[in-house]
Amino acid sequence: MSDIDDSEGVLHESLEHSLENVEADIYVDSEDVVGDIEKEKITTDVVKESEIVGYRQQPGKLPFSKPGSGGKNRFSKPTDYSRIPRSQGGSLEQPWGAHRHDDLISGQVIGKSTSLVDSNWKVTGQAKYGDDIRLPGEVIGRILRSPHHYARVLSIDISKALDLPGVLGIATGDDAPGKFGVLPVTKDEHAMAVEKVRHVGDLVACVAAIDEPTAREACRLIEVEYEVLDSIHDIKQGLEDSENPIHDRGKYHIGESNVQKRVFQQFGNISEMKDSSVASHDSDWTFTGVNHGFTEPHAVVAHWDPSGRLTLYTPQQVPHYLHRALADVLDIPMHQINVYRTFVGGGFGGKSDPFPHEMCAAILARKTGRPVRINFDREEVFWVNRGRHPSKISMSLHADSEGRLCGIETDALIDGGAFASFGHVTTYYNGVLHTAPYEIGAFHYTGARVWTNKPASGAMRGHGAVNSRCAVETGIDDLAEQLGVDPIDFRLANLLPPHSATITGFRVTSIGMRECLERVKEESGWDEKFRKMPLGKGIGIGCGFFISGSGLPIHWDPNKFPHATVHLKIDMDGGVTVHTGAADIGQGSDTVVAQSVAEVLGLPLDMIRVRSRESDTSPVDLGSYSSRVTFMNANAAISAAMEIRNELLEATSEITGSNIEGLVIGDRRIFNKRDPAVGVSYLEALHKAQEDRGALVSSGSYRTPPMGRAHKGAAAGLAPAYSFSAYVAEVDVDIETGQTKVEKVWAAHDCGKALNPLAVEGQIIGSCHMGMGQVLSEEMKYGRTGHLLNPDFLDYKIPTVHEMPEVTPIIVESNDPEGPFGAKEAGEGPLLPILPAVVNAVYDAIGVRVSELPITPDRLYKAIEKRCRSEGVKEPLDLEPPRLELTALQEILQSRAINHSRRDKERRLTDSPSPYHNGALFGLDPEIPGDEQDSRWAAVVIPPDDYLEDPGLAGSAWKHTERRHRSDVE
Amino acid sequence: MKEQNTQVVDCSGKYVVQYSLPMVPGPDKVRWNATVNGVNVDFFIDSNAILLDVLRDQGGSLGTKRGCDMGTCGCCSVMINGTPKLSCLVLAQEARSSSITTVEGLSSGHYLHPIQQTFAECGGSQCGFCTPGFLVVSAALLERNPSPTKAEIKTAIEGNLCRCTGYQQIVESISKASEILVSGKGIDDSTSSKSDPHPGFSGGLS
Known part of the structure; x- marks a missing residue:
């Protein structure tokens, strides 16, 4: 009680003091004084004392937190004006202009390096991942997997296994014949084999037993009779007609082949552009498959509670899509299922499908009436896979005499493995995601994804864009060399401006590509190093472009459903409960949502508690994929917080008599902009707003604006914003062994606005690590009989700390007009440039252009030997490193880059810039889309007959006719 | 030890085996x-x-x-x-x-080990799954050698894989923890505008 007396004493004493000194002391820079003065100012000037009685301690009651703080610290911190944007009277520079969220900045947390809100759970070992969920009475689930690549399942005899003591239940494909898949158009997976198994490791049956040895033994006792079918492992073979296609798509089946998806896209007249070119690059790339390599193997716990509802605990990136799939497969309504997302031990796209083992756990739990836990070993993770597609990509690039990129021709054949997964989208992304950041004269893309009898490929960080981006950027390096210009200057002279449209009609809003290139050029000392280093040392550049959220949700029902929704609830304790379905997979989405709410309401981060785990309590969110979470969820969180903010402002206005327009929010305090001493504490305003209604609740959501064109496939690659990045890598190649070591990387990424720079830097460096793995060491190796040779971390080589270069992350902030506080994505885009940067640096070091990844020593040494032979050099050490002699074009490009730089700065600062469509650089009117001016620029999405006479590899998929268009099929 | 298993008909009409000890030749206890x-x-x-x-x-x-x-x-x-x-x-x-x-034994009560504080503060932990391993290994390193060089840190953690961070922020976290241990001074809490600093959870040594 003495505490209370004291505080009231202080209040009265300083009240008198303040009456005399209000003018002099207003808003002094000391925490201790400010709180008191604020308090007094209100009581003396504006509000009658009786009105604040409610906030005083009532005699005889337990101590209740002091006004404003929500804790023992009652004092508000003065606003830090260096964090308030210029447009709001602060001193934070805004070189990219003002933003629509500027007036919401309270200087609390946005832009500050912030540790993840759940980091203390992780560092104390208390974070619960999939296998850490232990429910009373649990039993262990185990999966029987196919030993054959491709076989018909003739019979399954479970009787012996069932007789094994300790076995509580066994399920097979008959228990759940329903199909599912992450994309509604390609549902082709079953919980367990129905009719056929399609790859080694495909699920056949599952067992629940009292412990793991028993479950394993039971799996051994299950007798399965197979009829082995001819399997397909070569990606090219998938293009041909087959007696037993791996899946049957009914009337939509493409020929009798294993082509799952094919794409044809043509914009602009490629042959004319080719004729006008003076330099061309052609390459045929082979990319092997890579796996996400997250450290946490898949694990799941299923529990049917006594009221008959299913709770499924699983580390998932897309709990909502799983929710839908579970309802389909288990044949129960969605509201009977609670999907509980545990901590996720790394996802990177590898946990973004509904998985068969999740269905198995639920089925077994229903059978046995007990909680079932299934935990994978590392080998099983490789059987599930969903890693990056192995692919064969032919890339042709053309440049004209003015140094413009007048044509891109891409042919991508990608190996989907046994299931569709995200394949539909991947097939588009391999093409459409390299139509920017450059202005191009014509674009021609053919893509095909085929089924083979391997574990399914799927979405992996940089989904669909990584391999073809590598081919494009190394091609540009070659073009620049042929033209005798610096590759960075070549890029700078060919960039799209802000607020423009790409050749495929994507809407580019903010673009910080130019700044990224300029920063890495400067910081790496490019001009002193490029083509000037001794043999074996090299430097290379690569760029990237990636979506920040996908324009359309995967499920289109109901059509106008938001992509992200956030609910807020604030009760009288002042803490804010945030309900969001955003899946935090370690990237820090909980933190970003908490930051956004904290910023808008002017609260310290620990007053925000994020509840994002359970579908029972979280509003629907589409999940963590397509780099959508920060953009969409933070936007939804901001709009939810704005509702509360308005209520707080109204309450403050009522208490203080100030106009709402004149009020601003600072740290736990709402005050008059002109006279900061007039204001109330957060808690006072809150309690006023809660009068007669109790807790404040609000809901905010985000949906993408209408965008894009109308041609088939126009929606693939559409995003509300795009991120850009440019990396420079410096490598050291041991010429005699072919061993490549990346020494340094300068990594510039345009993330719009770094809401949490610590996390953005972490994403950039982490992306470098993952991309480095793909370019130098990681590879899913299949042997001659089609078996995966390295399903473990001994042989699947993830870079260790010794392989990591020194990465200098450079954050470029282009302040996206629609992003939350200007932010865009930073999770996937930063991976793209590291591959081509390393490949180009290897060329700079030894003059060898590789076209197969990873660049292992044996592959590179073979390429070095080949160069030696072709040049008649005996010793690799006598090779000459490539050198650059600049031509007259260099100056033309430089001056064009300067003009464009000026143009871009003007465009980004004007409120309503005039339209700019790709093609202006080639003489078209920038204000009208190319296809409306000239029929040759129209989108063509069905291959013309003359193309089919001599198609590319993937293009040959178009030789097949869909069954529904064929007369020989019923 | 071996118990007779009992068969019961479940709701779908199939025989299932109910709860009994495994017959698998198992290890001794x-x-x-x-x-x-x-x-x-x-x-x-x-x-x-x-x-x-x-x-x-x-x-x-x-x-x-x-x-x-x-x-x-x-x-x-x-x-x-x-x-x-x-x-x-x-x-x-x-x-x-x-x-x-x-990892659960590194902190003393609510007082985090410096290495735990810095992993949280310097971005050493993203998804957090590899974190316990890294913490144990680096705590052992710092116990032996309170001010390791960068090369020594890298050697200590070479057996641990992290797929999120690219190791750079992990190495920084360990260097920072070493600074705390050597100087005895705590670090700034990056979520510092806390309404009410958690006693012992951050900032300051135990």
């Missing part, structure tokens, strides 16, 4: 004791049990993670008598009567 995070424990374990399983399933240390089961990822690292070991490659019986420290 042996008595096992050790000090886990300062507490003496005494269990009956399978004679062939792996230490990781004993710690997770019986020792209550779910913070010790299973990533690969074959000593390649380092997630399961624990200290056995002060030396970091991969618990998935240690037979529990080998560690009998030893003193084992897992």
Whole structure:
């Protein structure tokens, strides 16, 4: 009680003091004084004392937190004006202009390096991942997997296994014949084999037993009779007609082949552009498959509670899509299922499908009436896979005499493995995601994804864009060399401006590509190093472009459903409960949502508690994929917080008599902009707003604006914003062994606005690590009989700390007009440039252009030997490193880059810039889309007959006719 | 020991076997004791049990993670008598009567070990799954060598895989923790505008 007396004493004493000194002391820079003065100012000037009685301690009651703080610290911190944007009277520079969220900045947390809100759970070992969920009475689930690549399942005899003591239940494909898949158009997976198994490791049956040895033994006792079918492992073979296609798509089946998806896209007249070119690059790339390599193997716990509802605990990136799939497969309504997302031990796209083992756990739990836990070993993770597609990509690039990129021709054949997964989208992304950041004269893309009898490929960080981006950027390096210009200057002279449209009609809003290139050029000392280093040392550049959220949700029902929704609830304790379905997979989405709410309401981060785990309590969110979470969820969180903010402002206005327009929010305090001493504490305003209604609740959501064109496939690659990045890598190649070591990387990424720079830097460096793995060491190796040779971390080589270069992350902030506080994505885009940067640096070091990844020593040494032979050099050490002699074009490009730089700065600062469509650089009117001016620029999405006479590899998929268009099929 | 299994008809009309002991020729149970995070424990374990399983399933240390089961990822690292070991490659019986420290044993009460503070503050932990292993290994390093060089830090963590951070922020976290240990000064809490600083949870040593 003495505490209370004291505080009231202080209040009265300083009240008198303040009456005399209000003018002099207003808003002094000391925490201790400010709180008191604020308090007094209100009581003396504006509000009658009786009105604040409610906030005083009532005699005889337990101590209740002091006004404003929500804790023992009652004092508000003065606003830090260096964090308030210029447009709001602060001193934070805004070189990219003002933003629509500027007036919401309270200087609390946005832009500050912030540790993840759940980091203390992780560092104390208390974070619960999939296998850490232990429910009373649990039993262990185990999966029987196919030993054959491709076989018909003739019979399954479970009787012996069932007789094994300790076995509580066994399920097979008959228990759940329903199909599912992450994309509604390609549902082709079953919980367990129905009719056929399609790859080694495909699920056949599952067992629940009292412990793991028993479950394993039971799996051994299950007798399965197979009829082995001819399997397909070569990606090219998938293009041909087959007696037993791996899946049957009914009337939509493409020929009798294993082509799952094919794409044809043509914009602009490629042959004319080719004729006008003076330099061309052609390459045929082979990319092997890579796996996400997250450290946490898949694990799941299923529990049917006594009221008959299913709770499924699983580390998932897309709990909502799983929710839908579970309802389909288990044949129960969605509201009977609670999907509980545990901590996720790394996802990177590898946990973004509904998985068969999740269905198995639920089925077994229903059978046995007990909680079932299934935990994978590392080998099983490789059987599930969903890693990056192995692919064969032919890339042709053309440049004209003015140094413009007048044509891109891409042919991508990608190996989907046994299931569709995200394949539909991947097939588009391999093409459409390299139509920017450059202005191009014509674009021609053919893509095909085929089924083979391997574990399914799927979405992996940089989904669909990584391999073809590598081919494009190394091609540009070659073009620049042929033209005798610096590759960075070549890029700078060919960039799209802000607020423009790409050749495929994507809407580019903010673009910080130019700044990224300029920063890495400067910081790496490019001009002193490029083509000037001794043999074996090299430097290379690569760029990237990636979506920040996908324009359309995967499920289109109901059509106008938001992509992200956030609910807020604030009760009288002042803490804010945030309900969001955003899946935090370690990237820090909980933190970003908490930051956004904290910023808008002017609260310290620990007053925000994020509840994002359970579908029972979280509003629907589409999940963590397509780099959508920060953009969409933070936007939804901001709009939810704005509702509360308005209520707080109204309450403050009522208490203080100030106009709402004149009020601003600072740290736990709402005050008059002109006279900061007039204001109330957060808690006072809150309690006023809660009068007669109790807790404040609000809901905010985000949906993408209408965008894009109308041609088939126009929606693939559409995003509300795009991120850009440019990396420079410096490598050291041991010429005699072919061993490549990346020494340094300068990594510039345009993330719009770094809401949490610590996390953005972490994403950039982490992306470098993952991309480095793909370019130098990681590879899913299949042997001659089609078996995966390295399903473990001994042989699947993830870079260790010794392989990591020194990465200098450079954050470029282009302040996206629609992003939350200007932010865009930073999770996937930063991976793209590291591959081509390393490949180009290897060329700079030894003059060898590789076209197969990873660049292992044996592959590179073979390429070095080949160069030696072709040049008649005996010793690799006598090779000459490539050198650059600049031509007259260099100056033309430089001056064009300067003009464009000026143009871009003007465009980004004007409120309503005039339209700019790709093609202006080639003489078209920038204000009208190319296809409306000239029929040759129209989108063509069905291959013309003359193309089919001599198609590319993937293009040959178009030789097949869909069954529904064929007369020989019923 | 072997119990007769009973068959019961379940709701779908199929026979299922109800709850009984496994018939699989199993290992013997042996008595096992050790000090886990300062507490003496005494269990009956399978004679062939792996230490990781004993710690997770019986020792209550779910913070010790299973990533690969074959000593390649380092997630399961624990200290056995002060030396970091991969618990998935240690037979529990080998560690009998030893003193084992897992990630849960690094802090003292609510007071975090400096290495835990810096992993949170410097971005050393993203998804957090590999974090327990890294923490144990680096805590062991700092105990031996409170001010390691960058090369020494890298050597200490070379057996641990992290797929999120690219190691750079992990190395920074360890350097920072070493600074704290050497200087005795705490670090700034990056979420510092806390309404009410958590006593002991951040900032300042125990």
